[in-house]
Amino acid sequence: MHLDLSKNSIEDLPDKLCNITSLKWLSLQQNKLSSLPERIGNLFSLEYLDAYGRDENLISPVVIALEELQHGVVKLQCGYDLFIINPPDGFTYNGDIIKMDLSGLGDDQILNLGVISTLQELSVAFYDLDPKSYEIELPGNLMRMNISCNKYYNISQDFPKFVCQQTALQELNISNCNLVNVSEEIGLMVNLTHLDLSRNKIEDLPDELCNITSLRCLSLQDNKLSNLPVRISNLLSLEYLDVSFNRLDQYKANAIQSLPDDIGRMKELKYINLSSNSLNSLPQSIGYLQELEELILEHNQIEQLPDSIGTLKKLSKLRLSANCLKAVPKSLCNLLCLKEIYLSCNSLVSIPSSICRLKYLQTLDISENSLTELPEKIGDLLSLIVLNLRSNQLKELPSSFTRLVNLTSLNISSNYLKAIPEEMFEFGNLTEFNIAGNKIETLPNTICELQNLEYLSLEENNITALPTQFGKLHKLCQFGKEQIYGNPIEQPPIEVFEQGMEGIVAYFEELNLSKAIEVPRVKALLLGEVAAGKTSLCNAIRLGKSNLTDITDRTAGIEVHPTRLQDSIQVLMHDFGGHKIYHLTHQFFFSKAALYLIVVDLEAFISSSFDAAVKYWLNVIKTRLDSKPVLRIVATHIDRCEPEEIERKAELIMQKTKQIEIAEVESLKKYLSEIDDVLN
Numbered sequence: 001m002h003l004d005l006s007k008n009s010i011e012d013l014p015d016k017l018c019n020i021t022s023l024k025w026l027s028l029q030q031n032k033l034s035s036l037p038e039r040i041g042n043l044f045s046l047e048y049l050d051a052y053g054r055d056e057n058l059i060s061p062v063v064i065a066l067e068e069l070q071h072g073v074v075k076l077q078c079g080y081d082l083f084i085i086n087p088p089d090g091f092t093y094n095g096d097i098i099k100m101d102l103s104g105l106g107d108d109q110i111l112n113l114g115v116i117s118t119l120q121e122l123s124v125a126f127y128d129l130d131p132k133s134y135e136i137e138l139p140g141n142l143m144r145m146n147i148s149c150n151k152y153y154n155i156s157q158d159f160p161k162f163v164c165q166q167t168a169l170q171e172l173n174i175s176n177c178n179l180v181n182v183s184e185e186i187g188l189m190v191n192l193t194h195l196d197l198s199r200n201k202i203e204d205l206p207d208e209l210c211n212i213t214s215l216r217c218l219s220l221q222d223n224k225l226s227n228l229p230v231r232i233s234n235l236l237s238l239e240y241l242d243v244s245f246n247r248l249d250q251y252k253a254n255a256i257q258s259l260p261d262d263i264g265r266m267k268e269l270k271y272i273n274l275s276s277n278s279l280n281s282l283p284q285s286i287g288y289l290q291e292l293e294e295l296i297l298e299h300n301q302i303e304q305l306p307d308s309i310g311t312l313k314k315l316s317k318l319r320l321s322a323n324c325l326k327a328v329p330k331s332l333c334n335l336l337c338l339k340e341i342y343l344s345c346n347s348l349v350s351i352p353s354s355i356c357r358l359k360y361l362q363t364l365d366i367s368e369n370s371l372t373e374l375p376e377k378i379g380d381l382l383s384l385i386v387l388n389l390r391s392n393q394l395k396e397l398p399s400s401f402t403r404l405v406n407l408t409s410l411n412i413s414s415n416y417l418k419a420i421p422e423e424m425f426e427f428g429n430l431t432e433f434n435i436a437g438n439k440i441e442t443l444p445n446t447i448c449e450l451q452n453l454e455y456l457s458l459e460e461n462n463i464t465a466l467p468t469q470f471g472k473l474h475k476l477c478q479f480g481k482e483q484i485y486g487n488p489i490e491q492p493p494i495e496v497f498e499q500g501m502e503g504i505v506a507y508f509e510e511l512n513l514s515k516a517i518e519v520p521r522v523k524a525l526l527l528g529e530v531a532a533g534k535t536s537l538c539n540a541i542r543l544g545k546s547n548l549t550d551i552t553d554r555t556a557g558i559e560v561h562p563t564r565l566q567d568s569i570q571v572l573m574h575d576f577g578g579h580k581i582y583h584l585t586h587q588f589f590f591s592k593a594a595l596y597l598i599v600v601d602l603e604a605f606i607s608s609s610f611d612a613a614v615k616y617w618l619n620v621i622k623t624r625l626d627s628k629p630v631l632r633i634v635a636t637h638i639d640r641c642e643p644e645e646i647e648r649k650a651e652l653i654m655q656k657t658k659q660i661e662i663a664e665v666e667s668l669k670k671y672l673s674e675i676d677d678v679l680n
Contacts, residue, residue: 006030006050018042026050113138125149125173138162144171148196159183167191175199175219187211198222198242210234221245221273233265241266242273244296264288275299275319287311298322298342310334321345321365333357344368344388356380367391367411379403390414390434402426413437413457425449431475436460448472460486468512471505479504523591525574527617528599533636535559537599538575558589590624596631603637605649610656618660633657 002025010031018039026043027050028036099121100113113119114137122138123146145166163174164185171194179200187208195212196219203224210231217240225246259274264285271294279300286292287308294317302323310331317340325346332338333354340363341355348369355361356377364381367390374389379400386409394415402423407430412420414437425446433450436459443458448469453476463484473479481497489497492507499506526534542563561573576586598617605613614633621629633653638646 001025003027013037015039021045024048117141120144122146138166140166141168142166143168145169146173148173148175148177150177159186161185164188170194172196182206182209184208190214193217193237195219205229207231213237216240216268218242228260230260233260233262235266237268238266239268239291240271241269242271243277244273244275245277247277259283259286261285267291270294272296282306282309284308290314293317295319305329305332307331313337316340318342328352328355330354336360339363341365351375353377359383362386364388374398374401376400382406385409387411397421405429408432410434420444420447422446428452431455433457443467445469451475454478456483458484458487463487464489465491466504466508468508471508473501476501521570521572523572523574523594524597525576525589525594526597526599527576527586527620529601529613530577530579532599532601532613534599535575537597537634537636538573541565541571542573558586587620587624590621592625592627592629594630596621596629598631598633600633600635600653601637602635602646602649603640605635605653607652607656610653614653614657615660618657 001022003020003023004025004027006027006029008031010028010033013028013033013036015037018037019042021042021044023043024045025048026046027048029050097116098118100116100119101123113122117139119139119142121144122142125146125148145163147160147163159179159182160174161183163169163172164183166172167189168191169189170191172189172192173194173196175196176199179197179202182197182202182205184206185208186206187210190212191214192212193214194217195215196217198219199222201224202220203226205220205225205228207229210229211234213235214237215235216237218235218238219240219242221242221244223246225243228243258279259282261283262285263283264287267289268291269289270291272289272292273294273296275296275298277300279297279302281302282297282305284306285308286306287310289312291314292312293314295312295315296317296319298319299322302320302325304327305320305325307329308331309329310333312335314337315335316337318335318338319340319342321342322345325343325348328343328348328351330352332341333352336358338358338361341358341361342363342365344365344367346369348366348371350371351366351374353375356375358381360383361381362383363386364384365386365388367388369392371389371392371394373394374397376398377400378398379402381404383406384404385406387404387407388409388411390411391414394412394417396417397412397420402421405426405428407427409432410427410430411432411434413434417435417438417440419440419442420435422444423446424444427450429452430450431452432455433453434455434457436457438461440458440461440463443463443466445467448467450473453473456473456476456479459482464487466489478501480500481494484494484497492504496503496507526538528534538561542561558577559575561575563571563573565571574589576589598614600613618631621631635646635650635653641649
């Protein structure tokens with residue numbers, strides 16, 4: 001049933017091949033054939049024949065005459081590189097060909113297919129069609145026709161008249177043909193659903209085009225259009241519209257500058273591409289396009305977006321790069337289906353915090369702007385996979401940034417960052433990480449936990465050494481001298497980087513074998529009220545599993561439990577008793593080089609208990625230490641809370657903690673002012 005003889009060096013086919021009457025699929029492309037068997041018409045069941053390969057096969061274009069195809073009922077449904085000679089007068093064709101591809105042929109041949117009444121789909125791309133030299137006759141019931149890339153059809157560079165006669169056509173591709181004018185008669189092709197006029201030289205479109213109300217897909221990209229037809233909003237069935245790349249000169253105002261105000265009538269539109277024009281605004285009526293899923297407006301001159309853009313409930317992709325935007329409308333947060341936003345190369349100085357409500361957002365590109373900070377709640381974008389912050393003015397990342405654990409690609413290059421978060425080990429899905437062009441001096445050891453990392457760029461920083469566990473990044477194959485360029489690197493020596501990742505791994509392995517083993521030690525202090533869950537948390541960290549502490553086993557005074565994390569870090573867990581009688585002694589164990597964990601029972605927590613559960617411990621730590629401590633507030637018993645309760649109480653704790661910080665800053669300013677007054 002299927003026979004594939006393609007890509008060989010066959011020069012002749014045996015006539016007995018034509019005895020395989022069950023054959024349905026025959027591929028002969030890219031051989032050295034000069035002819036086909038005389039009895040090819042006996043293959044009554046053949047549905048697909050491919051003899052393509054004008055550079056290899058030397059088959060004459062007249063490979064199958066209509067006389068041969070009328071033997072029996074030949075069900076040839078797809079003929080590639082087949083050409084039908086001009087039939088004699090009175091000839092009738094009894095075959096069933098419904099699809100033909102004659103692309104690339106046409107040398108001194110007559111295109112006369114009118115007798116093939118069954119033909120529904122025809123492709124004659126790269127055919128050099130020219131009605132002045134060739135006779136063209138086509139069946140009247142063609143449904144799909146591709147005559148693209150016929151660049152030498154340039155008789156006044158007009159729309160071919162034989163095309164307009166195909167009134168049954170549903171799909172027409174006449175792209176890349178050097179067309180300048182489109183005939184008014186195109187309005188007669190009322191059955192068209194797909195029309196591709198892209199990559200021509202069309203300057204104007206006839207208003208009659210708007211009579212084709214069945215049109216669903218219209219491709220006009222890469223022409224010389226300066227405006228759209230006045231009645232384009234009559235195309236009420238249109239779902240796809242591409243008018244990109246229609247400006248003649250980016251320094252002249254002869255490109256599409258605006259959309260018709262009544263574009264909102266085209267309510268079936270799902271895709272609009274208006275990139276690379278001279279648009280400076282969008283009409284408010286764009287908000288009526290409730291079916292719109294993709295809006296591409298890159299490389300224009302848009303300074304402001306209408307608030308109505310926030311009503312496009314189905315919009316999933318928004319591309320606004322390379323415009324003149326100075327602000328992002330807050331209404332953007334209403335687009336809950338958005339998955340991709342591209343805002344690079346604008347004039348943005350800030351991003352509204354409301355953008356953090358887009359919980360399904362997967363790609364956010366705000367590179368090449370003038371951002372000095374990110375929204376504090378950017379960590380709420382938990383679905384984010386790709387984040388590009390390149391070429392801004394960021395000096396630090398918000399604390400919630402480390403919650404973006406689903407990122408696979410992160411670019412924070414060309415900013416003013418001095419450090420990256422220690423919590424980088426949480427980014428286990430990261431495959432691409434670019435921090436080039438910052439002021440980073442030290443890489444945290446946790447970066448070595450990014451086991452899926454395939455690309456890492458560290459150029460133009462102040463890094464002197466790589467972490468000793470750098471060799472754990474097994475998938476980081478392309479890493480060497482180029483990726484560390486512009487750093488005052490000392491370890492490993494720069495010569496090692498010339499050997500790539502293999503040399504770096506070998507260097508650190510040798511280094512570890514030649515020096516004494518150092519075991520880093522961390523002091524951790526667990527503070528909190530009675531029954532907050534300190535001992536249970538301590539046991540969970542030590543033993544790797546959670547277990548409730550019996551009331552009779554609660555800590556009296558203080559217990560110190562040494563434990564190891566990741567086989568290389570020793571942690572001294574200081575579990576303090578929560579009874580008030582022990583509080584006075586806690587401060588004797590405080591030190592600068594320690595991790596402070598304030599443990600809060602979230603199930604029992606209410607607003608009025610904040611002072612005892614959190615504020616008291618913050619004051620105790622602050623009073624004892626003269627430097628900023630490494631401190632975390634840890635919530636326990638969350639398995640007994642509803643998700644909304646967890647979020648509400650956590651937000652309340654963070655809010656009250658922030659208020660303490662603000663109050664202390666104001667108080668300090670007041671004291672400084674009073675001192676200054678006295679001195680003056």
